[in-house]
Amino acid sequence: MYDVVVVGGGPSGAIAAEDLARSGHKVALLDRAGRIKPCGGAIPPRLIADFDIPDDQLVAKITTARMISPTGRRVDIPIENGFVGMVDREHFDAFLRDRAAKAGAERLTGTWLRIERDDTGTAVIWREKESGEERRALTRLVIGADGARSNVARDEVPGGDRIPYVIAYHEIIEAPGAVGEYDPARCDVVYDGRISPDFYGWVFPHGKSASVGMGSMVKGVDLKKATADLRAASGLADCPTIRREGAPIPLKPLDRWDNGRDVVLSGDAAGVVAPSSGEGIYYAMVGGRVAATAASACLASGRVRDLRLARSLFMREHKTVFRVLGSMQNAYYRSDERRERFVSLCHDIDVQRLTFEAYMNKKLVRARPLAHLRIGLKNLAHLSGLVSPART
Structure with a gap:
């Protein structure tokens, strides 16, 4: 018993x-x-501390996140005073x-x-x-x-x-050397309807390997073709593939x-x-x-x-973090025009700091009320179309 x-x-x-x-x-x-x-294998510092994860389990340490918009706009967000660990x-x-x-x-x-x-x-x-x-x-x-x-x-x-769930698919590939814009210390997140009409694609370094994949709730999306397109766009088409995996990811x-x-x-x-x-x-x-x-x-x-x-x-x-993230997904993932605005918003220094402080510590940051106010106003401006993505 x-x-x-x-x-x-x-x-x-x-x-x-x-x-x-x-x-x-x-x-x-x-x-x-x-x-x-x-x-993708990303684990924040709070996980490493709370669950006593030894350093030898980390196959890479990420110091920058890059957001890529449908038009190819790139916004690099440095991870200040720390790193995000990657595991296989x-x-x-x-x-x-x-x-x-x-x-x-x-x-x-x-x-x-x-x-x-x-x-x-x-x-x-x-x-x-x-x-x-x-x-x-x-x-x-x-x-x-x-x-x-x-x-x-x-x-x-x-x-x-x-x-409800997203179907996720990725390919573990041999990490390239100096190929294209691949950076072993940077995670790339691709918000592009040609890769995923309602979620995103990713290129996440894993030390000697890398995870390249995407997810979608839309039936009929060719996950393997979308991932092949993402690899080609990232200069990773010729990297040997180690394994391929797919599974549902719940969303609520x-x-x-x-x-x-x-x-x-x-x-x-x-x-x-x-x-x-x-x-x-x-x-x-x-x-x-x-x-x-x-x-x-x-x-x-x-x-x-x-x-x-x-x-x-x-x-x-x-609960509050999940509610905020759910609202963000509903607001910005519905079209390439909205995704373009989302990446543009990520260029804002207040968004970068508060987003990564919340991610690293797994709680909403309440110590900067003026920053929250500025983000709220910019968010409203983007969602209402009062500003152009190119202006921010």
Whole structure:
């Protein structure tokens, strides 16, 4: 009998399993081996500090972000007094799973099938990868951390099958030398309807490799052709391709993360990916931590309502940021004309400073009211068309 079975061994599930194991709970971490999620791999300083990420997990340190508009306008935003770390999910996720195991979590390698309940309690039914046989793991609680379009969420949590998402695709390529404008210390974000009609494309350095990709909610978009076009536009068409990956990225937190009985969700399964930016690693790990906190509280008290703590703790800190980013995406991603204005707005020094302070620290900066006022007025001017993108 386990206290908790965590389904999914990405950053969210691994952190949940580690936290629970360190708290003295008997935990199983069920994961499918060999899956790598498409991801730009950016992690901010707050993640590195909060989750004790060693420097050897960082494959690159980014000091500049470049925004590229539909007309090719380039706005470089320096990251003052710090850097954004880059990780390769193939190795980063494995590191987190290994750390959870060292903390005491038992590793199970296979595929989640379903939950069964009878007089003996709750059991996770899973198929072991090596033997192909069905196994049964009795448990008091289950954490569903099995990603976007989560099977656990679909089967167990009301509304878990109705979550909006972007389909993301990227190609990991061998990092070039001095090719075109590629810079191993700069992330390029491309806002161009020819690459993505409703999201963005990216070129993110990973040390010896680089992630080049894009995402879209629009059905019928040729993700591979768009990525090939992005590689060509970035001077990266001839770089050898290491691997190709695609997956959904959720865009809105679910209204409910638990089933009121024995299941709570975390990470992509709960929909916690930041709108506008698509950033998910930090929020997934926070989601794993609050799910572990809720599970521990439920196990201690016997009150199933304590499972609600996962969502309430997360939204208490991050709801406002998600709302602001969602409004930004709705306002600026709808057309190339709006995207041109968005990149133009990013040229503003107030926008740059406040945006990156918020990104690095994962909270809205309230210490500069005049800067907020200036940004608000410029934002209104752009959205109303009172100013031309070329003027700012």
